[in-house]
Amino acid sequence: MTNIERHNYDVVVIGAGGAGLRAAIEARLAGKKTAIISKSLFGKAHTVMAEGGAAAAMGNVNSRDNWMVHFRDTMRGGKFLNNFRMAELHAKEAPDRIWELETYGALFDRTKDGKISQRNFGGHEYPRLAHVGDRTGLELIRTLQQKIVSLQQEDFAATGNYESRIRVFAETTITELFVENDRITGCFGYYRESGEFVLFEAPAVVLATGGIGRSFKVTSNSWEYTGDGHALALRAGAALINMEFVQFHPTGMVWPPSVKGILVTESVRGDGGVLRNSEGKRFMFDYVPDVFRKQYAETEEEADRWYTDPDNNRRPPELLPRDEVARAINAEVKAGRGSPAGGVFLDVSTRMPAEVIIKRLPSMHHQFKELADVDITKQPMEVGPTCHYVMGGVEVDPDTEAAAVSGLFAVGEVSGGMHGSNRLGGNSLSDLLVFGKRAGEYAARYADEAARPVKVSPAAVNAAVETALAPLGRGEGGESPYALQSELQQTMNDLVGIIRRRSELEESLARLADLKERIKKVGVGGGRRYNPGWHLALDLRNMVIVSECTAKAALEREESRGGHTREDFPKMDPSWRRVNLVCSLRGEDVQLERKPLPKMRPELMELFDRAELSKYLTDEELAEFDALAGKAGA
Amino acid sequence: MMGEVRNFRVWRGDADGGQLEDFQVEVNDGEVVLDIIHRLQATQAPDLAVRWNCKAGKCGSCSMEINGKPRLGCMTRMSTFEATETVTVTPLRTFPVIRDLVTDVSFNYQKARELPAFAPPAGVAPGEYRMQQVDVERSQEFRKCIECFLCQNVCHVVRDHEENKKAFSGPRFFIRAAELDMHPLDARTDRKDLAVEEQGIGYCNITKCCTEVCPEHIKITDNAIIPMKERAVDRRYDPIAWLGSKIFHRDQLDRPAGHTTTGVATAERPASSRQPDAGSPSTPAEHAASHQAQGEISMNWHREAPAGQAAPVGSDGRLPVTEFTGQMAGAQSPFGDDVPLPLPVDDINYQHPSRTDEG
Numbered sequence: 006m007t008n009i010e011r012h013n014y015d016v017v018v019i020g021a022g023g024a025g026l027r028a029a030i031e032a033r034l035a036g037k038k039t040a041i042i043s044k045s046l047f048g049k050a051h052t053v054m055a056e057g058g059a060a061a062a063m064g065n066v067n068s069r070d071n072w073m074v075h076f077r078d079t080m081r082g083g084k085f086l087n088n089f090r091m092a093e094l095h096a097k098e099a100p101d102r103i104w105e106l107e108t109y110g111a112l113f114d115r116t117k118d119g120k121i122s123q124r125n126f127g128g129h130e131y132p133r134l135a136h137v138g139d140r141t142g143l144e145l146i147r148t149l150q151q152k153i154v155s156l157q158q159e160d161f162a163a164t165g166n167y168e169s170r171i172r173v174f175a176e177t178t179i180t181e182l183f184v185e186n187d188r189i190t191g192c193f194g195y196y197r198e199s200g201e202f203v204l205f206e207a208p209a210v211v212l213a214t215g216g217i218g219r220s221f222k223v224t225s226n227s228w229e230y231t232g233d234g235h236a237l238a239l240r241a242g243a244a245l246i247n248m249e250f251v252q253f254h255p256t257g258m259v260w261p262p263s264v265k266g267i268l269v270t271e272s273v274r275g276d277g278g279v280l281r282n283s284e285g286k287r288f289m290f291d292y293v294p295d296v297f298r299k300q301y302a303e304t305e306e307e308a309d310r311w312y313t314d315p316d317n318n319r320r321p322p323e324l325l326p327r328d329e330v331a332r333a334i335n336a337e338v339k340a341g342r343g344s345p346a347g348g349v350f351l352d353v354s355t356r357m358p359a360e361v362i363i364k365r366l367p368s369m370h371h372q373f374k375e376l377a378d379v380d381i382t383k384q385p386m387e388v389g390p391t392c393h394y395v396m397g398g399v400e401v402d403p404d405t406e407a408a409a410v411s412g413l414f415a416v417g418e419v420s421g422g423m424h425g426s427n428r429l430g431g432n433s434l435s436d437l438l439v440f441g442k443r444a445g446e447y448a449a450r451y452a453d454e455a456a457r458p459v460k461v462s463p464a465a466v467n468a469a470v471e472t473a474l475a476p477l478g479r480g481e482g483g484e485s486p487y488a489l490q491s492e493l494q495q496t497m498n499d500l501v502g503i504i505r506r507r508s509e510l511e512e513s514l515a516r517l518a519d520l521k522e523r524i525k526k527v528g529v530g531g532g533r534r535y536n537p538g539w540h541l542a543l544d545l546r547n548m549v550i551v552s553e554c555t556a557k558a559a560l561e562r563e564e565s566r567g568g569h570t571r572e573d574f575p576k577m578d579p580s581w582r583r584v585n586l587v588c589s590l591r592g593e594d595v596q597l598e599r600k601p602l603p604k605m606r607p608e609l610m611e612l613f614d615r616a617e618l619s620k621y622l623t624d625e626e627l628a629e630f631d632a633l634a635g636k637a638g639a
Numbered sequence: 640m641m642g643e644v645r646n647f648r649v650w651r652g653d654a655d656g657g658q659l660e661d662f663q664v665e666v667n668d669g670e671v672v673l674d675i676i677h678r679l680q681a682t683q684a685p686d687l688a689v690r691w692n693c694k695a696g697k698c699g700s701c702s703m704e705i706n707g708k709p710r711l712g713c714m715t716r717m718s719t720f721e722a723t724e725t726v727t728v729t730p731l732r733t734f735p736v737i738r739d740l741v742t743d744v745s746f747n748y749q750k751a752r753e754l755p756a757f758a759p760p761a762g763v764a765p766g767e768y769r770m771q772q773v774d775v776e777r778s779q780e781f782r783k784c785i786e787c788f789l790c791q792n793v794c795h796v797v798r799d800h801e802e803n804k805k806a807f808s809g810p811r812f813f814i815r816a817a818e819l820d821m822h823p824l825d826a827r828t829d830r831k832d833l834a835v836e837e838q839g840i841g842y843c844n845i846t847k848c849c850t851e852v853c854p855e856h857i858k859i860t861d862n863a864i865i866p867m868k869e870r871a872v873d874r875r876y877d878p879i880a881w882l883g884s885k886i887f888h889r890d891q892l893d894r895p896a897g898h899t900t901t902g903v904a905t906a907e908r909p910a911s912s913r914q915p916d917a918g919s920p921s922t923p924a925e926h927a928a929s930h931q932a933q934g935e936i937s938m939n940w941h942r943e944a945p946a947g948q949a950a951p952v953g954s955d956g957r958l959p960v961t962e963f964t965g966q967m968a969g970a971q972s973p974f975g976d977d978v979p980l981p982l983p984v985d986d987i988n989y990q991h992p993s994r995t996d997e998g
């Protein structure tokens with residue numbers, strides 16, 4: 006214990022994606038000594054991969070857009086299961102957060118009058134996504150990274166040390182949070198490079214660790230997405246909500262096999278790309294659900310007119326929310342109308358001239374050319390659903406992002422509630438900024454008030470060391486981490502995938518229980534220096550516990566909504582809308598609890614018309630709404 | 640689509656040395672080199688170290704040298720090799736090896752810090768920024784950079800001359816400087832001067848190797864380095880302007896200078912990097928000669944020692960009187976409480992003058 010490197014900080018941010026960096030900037034601006042910890046190098050977090058854009062109702066392209074419309078779209082997309090307060094804050098604050106990025110040096114694409122250009126995206130009523138070609142995530146993370154460097158330069162000028170107030174610990178993985186007397190006291194992890202351990206003592210810890218997609222076989226997510234933050238929060242005594250809702254992006258690459266799952270951005274459809282089955286039919290027209298009937302075109306002609314005249318035409322059904330499109334593709338493939346590699350065709354080549362494609366979708370053009378040897382200006386792409394995003398995450402206070410344990414905050418993909426049962430494209434990048442700022446601000450405030458000094462007990466550190474070293478101790482005689490991971494991924498993909506059934510979910514729980522036992526026996530050879538086998542071995546326990554949350558919640562929720570589709574309960578059930586499934590840890594097992602959803606404030610409720618609400622609400626809730634409307638009318 | 644078996648040679652080892660190891664491994668249709676490395680991990684070498692994230696050429700993590708060429712592992716398709724060809728995979732040569740294919744690229748993060756950040760225009764409120772697409776496009780080309788550092792790796796100025804690293808930022812940071820120089824609203828006007836004085840752009844002799852390897856196809860030399868050099872050269876021919884810029888800029892600027900992060904001594908920049916030069920690079924030999932201390936050459940400068948911490952004084956500006964109220968037992972360490980002693984020898988930026996066997 007004595008030879009472990011120790012650091013004292015006011016605020017420790019775990020995660021260097023958009024959410025973590027924005028939180029760290031805010032904490033540092035509030036004068037707090039801040040650490041940023043990341044599993045990969047600085048500037049390489051998952052956010053770098055986001056393509057389409059960041060949603061913010063700036064109204065630059067269509068001046069009718071405003072926060073209320075954005076709020077409505079978000080709630081609709083999440084099938085009204087969203088935490089309304091988060092959706093409200095998000096819609097109101099997103100424009101300011103985007104504009105702020107320009108003062109950090111971001112260069113978004115422009116409109117003719119020199120403002121930030123905005124593009125169409127699935128589920129958004131107006132063009133709303135600020136973007137840079139199809140590399141918006143890169144722009145966002147690089148801008149925040151460079152802002153942090155600029156703060157370090159200020160600190161250097163003031164103190165002669167770049168890292169006196171904000172320091173990045175790259176390639177460092179956190180394996181444990183410490184809680185004493187119901188308060189966070191710090192965290193513990195290892196440097197990937199050297200395998201040495203490191204201890205952080207801090208009153209406030211912000212989790213910004215991203216998602217869980219690595220637990221599925223076909224995924225757009227990288228090795229980082231092992232649900233570490235979700236699992237850390239659970240073990241620290243916080244709760245997770247909405248874990249049954251996993252977003253399958255409708256368009257991942259399906260060929261070649263080695264890149265199966267890699268994302269094809271939704272902008273391809275937003276900019277005019279269409280989906281066809283093997284018979285050449287634009288099948289999405291057959292899959293517009295009733296709740297969306299009014300907003301979507303019924304004929305190809307109307308849909309095509311919409312790109313140039315959105316005010317007088319309804320949008321093409323290719324732009325339905327992701328869950329709808331993913332299910333439709335799944336159904337077409339099942340019905341035998343799929344492409345050779347088991348997807349459907351996504352075509353831009355017949356829709357716009359080659360130069361326009363290369364200008365608007367440069368990285369897609371590049372990606373298909375390099376990886377699949379397909380020229381998207383000449384041929385259609387083959388695409389199919391891929392695991393993309395988890396709506397579920399740490400239950401937080403909507404205004405402060407504080408979790409149930411004092412001193413713990415969660416933001417970004419690791420937090421839950423904002424997106425309800427389904428996230429709209431582009432709402433994640435803006436979510437990171439809006440709530441990142443808030444988390445940083447409130448974590449700093451909490452650190453001000455927290456009792457000092459914070460101390461982690463030696464016993465807790467010793468236990469953390471022991472757990473971390475265990476797989477190396479067992480050596481190659483233990484279970485192989487790679488084999489365990491691939492079994493886990495297969496299980497989740499086959500049994501807890503896009504379409505779910507009771508019997509399969511039950512089977513998945515049995516298999517996960519078995520895996521959980523075997524993961525305790527995982528062993529790896531080699532030493533501690535940059536040993537990926539060891540790193541994976543330590544991630545596995547997080548993956549399995551988070552998978553258990555997803556499977557248990559999916560079994561419990563007997564309806565279909567957003568990112569959760571039950572074949573045996575195909576309908577959305579208004580009474581389930583009022584329920585959040587909350588996961589917490591009892592001993593080693595996940596325990597589920599039902600909790601009522603917070604009730605939307607009347608003035609927000611009134612932003613919707615009755616006909617729409619009647620599709621989501623119970624009769625009882627509708628009666629309340631009518632009473633309200635009556636009062637307002639009287 | 641059954642796989643066939645191919646020959647792979649992968650460099651394995653760490654800072655202390657290593658060797659190429661031969662593997663026979665299955666390769667399937669459509670796979671890239673990174674897939675094969677992953678297969679090796681899963682089947683034959685579970686502790687084979689490699690960086691990767693996105694598998695789609697977006698994050699710039701998986702840089703390596705494949706048959707001697709700097710490439711992204713995830714974007715190098717196996718079908719570009721002959722079936723009988725042995726594929727040799729080695730770590731980036733310009734950066735110190737950590738383990739197997741993973742190198743210490745902290746050099747680049749260091750250089751990033753030394754380049755003054757975007758300076759927002761005074762008096763323009765957030766939301767009021769107006770720029771035309773044609774004007775942002777020039778900088779946007781450079782902002783495509785995924786920081787794979789392949790250009791840094793291939794540039795001979797540092798690839799073959801470790802000692803130049805100190806004075807030379809490398810192509811990645813020339814495009815960053817160009818990006819800011821061309822940013823329609825950046826408030827600084829001295830980016831080109833800084834490129835010469837601080838970044839050592841004068842060392843570049845436009846071999847274009849960097850442009851050739853850039854996976855984002857950024858025209859590093861034509862669109863960034865040459866324009867940055869041109870203006871700088873013009874100005875330098877005018878002795879008055881040159882002198883003026885020296886006198887005024889030096890003390891006006893709050894630019895972060897120097898290369899140390901420890902807040903201890905900042906070695907003076909070598910004089911040669913400040914000399915005007917009309918495109919002809921100062922040779923590495925000249926440059927090395929201008930270094931004042933012989934020890935500096937073998938200084939392990941890219942590895943940073945942890946920064947010293949200020950003592951944790953209370954609100955009254957004093958140290959805690961007793962250990963009970965302090966954060967640690969005993970007196971404060973003069974090196975900062977978070978620095979374990981003794982310092983590992985590798986982390987010390989000091990070379991004893993009498994030891995000449997290294998370097």
Ligand SMILES: Cc1cc2nc3c(=O)[nH]c(=O)nc-3n(C[C@H](O)[C@H](O)[C@H](O)COP(=O)(O)OP(=O)(O)OC[C@H]3O[C@@H](n4cnc5c(N)ncnc54)[C@H](O)[C@@H]3O)c2cc1C
Pocket residue numbers: 019020021022023024025042043044045050051052053054055056057058059060141142177178179180194213214215216225226229233234268393394416417418419430431432433434435437
């Ligand atoms: C291919 C793709 C395209 C996308 N496109 C869009 C889009 O167009 N618009 C949009 O809004 N959203 C998009 N998304 C979603 C969005 O990118 C992510 O949801 C978002 O970036 C998550 O950001 P984050 O800050 O929460 O986490 P991340 O950016 O994923 O960062 C997580 C960080 O936590 C660190 N970390 C994790 N575990 C640990 C640990 N144990 N110890 C230390 N550090 C740890 C990681 O190293 C990383 O730095 C896309 C996602 C993908 C995969």
Ligand code: SF4
Pocket residue numbers: 793794795796809810842843844845846847848849850860864
């Ligand atoms: S053009 Fe200049 S920067 Fe690029 S590789 Fe050659 S010498 Fe280096």
Ligand code: SF4
Pocket residue numbers: 699783784785786787788789790791810811814849852853854855856857859
């Ligand atoms: S300029 Fe090109 S080669 Fe250099 S780091 Fe950026 S992307 Fe890589």
Ligand code: FES
Pocket residue numbers: 690691692693694695696697698699700701702711712713714
């Ligand atoms: S893994 Fe991201 S660039 Fe290769």
